[in-house]
Amino acid sequence: MKRKNKHLPEIEQEPIEALSFEEIQLIRAAREKTEDRSQLPPRDQSEKAKLGRFARKNKLVVASAIVILLAMLVGIGFGIAGMISFATSRPNTSDITVEIGEEKPFTVPYDEMVRDGVLYVDLRAIAPFADLIVSGSTEYMQFASRSGTFLRFENDSEFARINGKLVEMIVKEFRGNEELPAKAILTKDKCYVPYRFLKECVMDGLQLRWNDEENILSFRRTYTDILDEEKQPIAATLLFDVGSFTVLPEPGEKTYEYSYLIDIEPYLESIQTENLLLANKQTPLGEDFVPALEEITVATANKRILYLDAHAARALEAMMLEMAEVGVTDVMVTSAYRSYKRQYELFHVTYYQQEKAKHPTWTDEQIYAEVLTYSAAPGTSEHQTGLCIDFLTSTMNELNNSFEGTPAFEWLSHNAHRFGFVLRYDKDKVDITGYSYESWHYRFVGLEAATEIYEKGICLEEYLAAQN
């Protein structure tokens, strides 16, 4: 039975015609190449002649033998060369010489400094020379430079911190190009860190060199153009930076994914930009503090031109667009950034005179005590930060807690944090904030902080205290 190929069309085969007996004989004769030697002179029976005949008759065999022989010779040649080169390129595993500046070099056993294919350096040994402040113990160790930058390592951990930012110590292997995760190894008096990690995150102040042929590891300070009293150049302060390492999210860090009714994309970056600047009675802003400001685009009372920090302004715009989307339209901003000078005028002139008129017999002390119950002394107003706003509705003649009864307040109570804002002066936080309840005053802190403050029911002061 003919096997059919399912996929290919069937091809009719040509029938093979049988050969005649004579034709077969002819083909055989040609194949055997039998020599009729009857008409030739007798053969030369010498060894050389025999070999010649053999060679002529068996050209293929001889050629093959020559090729094999040559190949063997070449192979042996390569083998020897390989062995020689292997012997000369075998990595130098003798003790490693460590040179720290002009100090007397010392040696460390190779196996102590090269572990799992990674070259390590004892940062603890370099710290005094590099002018690093060491703190910590066998659990973790921190090396701070006078530039304010620092490295922090945990024992047996592949993770380190560069200026507080979490990174994984993935380094190219020692004497190779493969990327390997490497751990910090801490003992009582040593802190071994991957050489290539250190080299990567030291931006200035220290030069690290590895001499592969002689197994010498050297550390040199780099110098500034500034000369000291003895006309010697001053060493550059060590500067650490994350460089090419990827900053990892903090463990347990929440990422908030809210859904919005408006197109949030153009606003999200601003909403997520944290700003925890504190201004209160204990922490006043200086007279000269002026944030970078932007005119706000949302509805303002009496169409006044008001200013906010750029991110706060963008976040506010998004928040009010979303409010409009759900039908909360009776809301406007009545105050935003207020300068030190403006606060000074309000406090020392406007409010002072109002109280003086009401209570002509009061002393200045009594008057200011009264003014302080509703106004902030210059420098202590959060409005100077450019991060907060006061809301007003058409039902209000002035700022008061009747705002609590408006749809705007109802919506803000449950949604402001999604836009990075918090109710700043809550009822039960008066003792901490130093301000009485202000249902109309909202402060921008950024999405993450706002969510935590909202979820935990804490105020900014408490949030900041928990951060430290």
Ligand SMILES: [Zn+2]
């Ligand atoms: Zn306010």
